[in-house]
Amino acid sequence: MNPELINILSSIIANATPLVIAGIGETISERSGVTNLSLDGSLQLSAMVGFAAALATGNILLGCFVGMLVGALIALIVVAGNIELRQDQVALGFVLTLLCADIAQFLGQDLSGERAITMPRVNVPLLADIPIIGPIFFQHTAIVYVSYALIFGVWWWMFHTRGGLALRASGDRPETAFARGTRVNRLRYFYTILGGALVGLGGAAFSLAIKPGWSNPPAMRGEGWIALAIVIFGGWHPFRVVLGAYLFAVLRALASAIQRSPDIDFPLVLLNLLPWLLMIGTLVLVSSGVVDRLLRLLPERAQKWTRNFLRSDPPTALGTRFDP
Amino acid sequence: MKQHPALRVLYVIIPVLVSLAVTSALVIAVGESPFEVFEKLWEGAFRNTESVAGVVNFWIPLALACMGLIITFTAGLWNIGMEGQIMMGALFASWAARTIQLPPELLVPIELIIAALGGAFWGFVVGVLKTRFGVHEIFGGVGLNALVSVYAIYLISGPWRQPEGGNAQSTEPFPANALLNPMSDVFPVSLIALLITVAAILVVIWILRGTRWGLNLKATGKNPRSALLLGVPTTRSTLSAFMACGLLAGLAGAYRVLFTYDSLRPNVSGGIGFLALLVVLLVGIRPLWAPIIAFVFAAILAGSTRLRVSLQLDSSLAGVLQGTLVLVVLLFNGLRQRLTEARPASAAPAAHTSSTVSAPTSGSEGAAS
């Protein structure tokens, strides 16, 4: 296989990592019934604070931890404001998006241009030596492996444990969850804060591994909105959310690859439209029932499988408050 | 529910104090004195007529955007696509300014109309995505914002690129006859735009208070199912709200390219659409307050440009101050409701009636459904 292609694929995996982590975080929060719309701001603020902490202490792990703390704190405001103070999740999330982005930019003003510190690259023993697969998947910084673990861990938790059942039930039908002994609001606190912490980790992944350092205005501006979109694209299923994140990364890599090749004459900037067109197109397909109509054309057997894979109903109680 | 007047004053003062305290803490964190910062903010906004004109120049597009958003909020819609609608207005105005050759007294009105149509078109797309395809306006809006912003960058770096050696961050300046004129050197504000803004404020207030359309919007926003049964064309209300909002956004965009700047730039809206959302979250749907709060926010924004000049501080502090204020007000409103509700609930077991009353107010929840 062409080594350049392997390089590109490997960088796609790396570049998608913050989106993967943040997307997974938002997925569990929304699965429990809480929309944390603050992603774009949380990512920026946690990236900035995480970077600053790592810079000050020289400890990258601490940077990641502080980033998670920031994300968790922001999520706490959303979920507590919604449950205790009955404010709209969307309104709170939106204000926090703007506010956190501005705080990040303000407090980070002296950080731009600071020397970046980066997570070291760690090759996974054995796996890294497999041809093609090794260089693409297993020669990365540690945070990439964390994202792998998260993907499978969250999927396993969500679909193979009782805790996962409780999580899904409180987002889908809190009345049932309550009747079966789940403390819905407490659980929403937990998963929203956990989800927020993951978003924070995603932010730290940006500034400490993927695009090390900090610039004003930050390079990851807009990523949070993409993360929110891929959660919908992914139908609130961790695997498909991750697929969405990689797909976005592929589209971007494609755009920059074409940009570098001199013989293709195409308005390059326009390639950046692709992810967004994809997002809107997916939403249209998902929301308008077109998928359902198309599915009905398939033979019965294929229908069941495809329907399961393409199922994209949001958690039924998403965004609503639950009073036991 | 009766409230002590002193309490009401307290409810206003506390959020302001809290947000000032938070902002001060951040200023101290970067090693500056909050007093100096607030002084510079004030100076930046109000030191002379020119700086006041700067405030007004932020206020005009902001107030236009706010009035647009009040229309969509009344109809129960989260028009986060505002930013894109402003950009679209700016794009359309730029196109007109670059291609149409007419004397200014004809060209300028044409540019404004075209810009308004551009914004309305982008609002219409959000509306169609919502009403026809069931795409929530938040995600439709975010997507459309990004699309128009990418397209603007394409235009600036592609077909509308400056000739060799020119600035890559903007198009060529538009011809002078395509621009809005300042009314005087000491107070450089476009009189036409100012008049249009004031007219827009009055018209929106009138629409919401005195027209069937406005009442239909309100009914649709509060309870679409009931509104339908009372004969309100709810789909049409939703679409028209988006379009009207887009129309005003388009005008705001035109103002940014035809007066604030003299050319199209990548981030020409400067976050004014989002800021307007903050303002409207703060005032609710009381249209009279929106222009006033918009003026305060515009002053903070204009004042913050001074921070960079004299203190080398990032002007994003303005956003911090505004954002904290809105956040604290939201949380504080919740706290207040809880406190006022707790009392009657403990006195009489009539909890059921109060829960049915409060149910519809959470109607705007359910973000991504």
Add this chain to the structure above:
Amino acid sequence: MDIQLTNINKHFGSVHANRDISMTLKSGQIVGILGENGAGKSTLMKILSGYQPADSGHIAIDGTPLKFGSPLKALEAGIGMLQQDPLDVASFTVLEDFIYGQPPARRTSGKAATALLRAQAERFGFHLPPDAPVASLSIGQRQQLEIVRLLALGVKALILDEPTTGISAEQKDILFGALRELATRDGMIVLLVSHKLEDVIALCDEVIVLRGGRLVGDRQMPATTHELVTLMFGQQLTTHERPKVALGEPDLKLDNVTLRTRRMHVDHFTLHPRRGEVIGFAGLDGSGQELILRACAGLEHPLSGTVSVRGKPMNGGRYRDFLAEGIVFCAAGRVEEGLIAGMTLTEHIALIGQGATIDWQASQARADAQIKHYNVRGTPQSEIQQLSGGNQQRFLMALLPDQPTVLVLEQPTRGLDVDSARYIWEQLLLRREQGASILFTSPDLDEVVQYSDRIVVCFAGRTTEIADASQVTIDELGRLIGGAF
């Protein structure tokens, strides 16, 4: 075990839903709890199963007093309830839903749970494929899943709230077989909440009848339909004198209309309400009458057949088009569908007015006039949710057009006291005299018989027409409502 309820009371606002209810339930018995809508059956069962607290009263099991705080506590005490709309999670698979129903402490492995699920399902002949999504199950199957889940928890008393609504005859047989076996073999207490006489007669050993929140009768089975109906609805129906109105031609016509929703089918329904005619729809909740009424106003679109107004086909038309033809729909849930919380009475009046601008003075004057005319307790500035139910309904009357062609009303007197209800009917009949036809549903058979010229009885989507309402007997109605044709 036996369960003893003593002096249970429950209020919702001004409604006294349960008044001093006492009863004793014994092992191995199937007890029917009978009563019309709003009689307080569901409330009582929710109290017993821990979903709602009682305002006062005691529950004791085998003499030990209980204090339920939650459904989970009730389950621990051995009382499980199957809700009318089964409380499951649509996005789960059958197995997931089953496992999630087991107590957190008991770590149920997938395999053990599958075996348990299969064993229970087989015992009763339930069809519950473990990997099927709950969303793909029929209501009957979802009930079966709930029953299996509750049994696996070891409940000793099973409450079923209207379990036969929306399930097939075959599923009903399976269900009843299972319930009999549980009572006789396992010695369980089975409580069947129903307003279907047929079910109660077929299944129960004892019947307890509630009316207006009170326990009004307690009878060992067998009993005749007639006896039960008398207990349920109070005294025998009295025949009422209705003012005669000359009937005109029909404006609205439903011909061969077929309606489908997930739960309900109505096939080939034809109805031509004539001017001045009142047609009452009787039937249990969810028997198809709601669907038919909505189809009359364009709120539900027929799969086939035609809906026409004065010869003009209206299929696929929107409600606004129907409204323009004078066809008005009033929903049962007034504040959810019909009135707009957060808007004042004046604003409501203005909303139904004409013209591009609003004359607030005129609207307020009109609101004032309507408030007086309809005897609404409220001011033009009151927001609608501040009004009581009766006043909301009166105000809804005030919002109706003066000359409607057809009035389509879902439970027009729901939750109203006798005086308010009489007043609403006076207003409605006034419009009928002016030539409007009236279509309405009511859970109150008296109301249906009293005001209708013609009655349509719905059962599971099937309809039977009674051409002359004045000749109907309560037995006949009860039989039809219960599904015996």
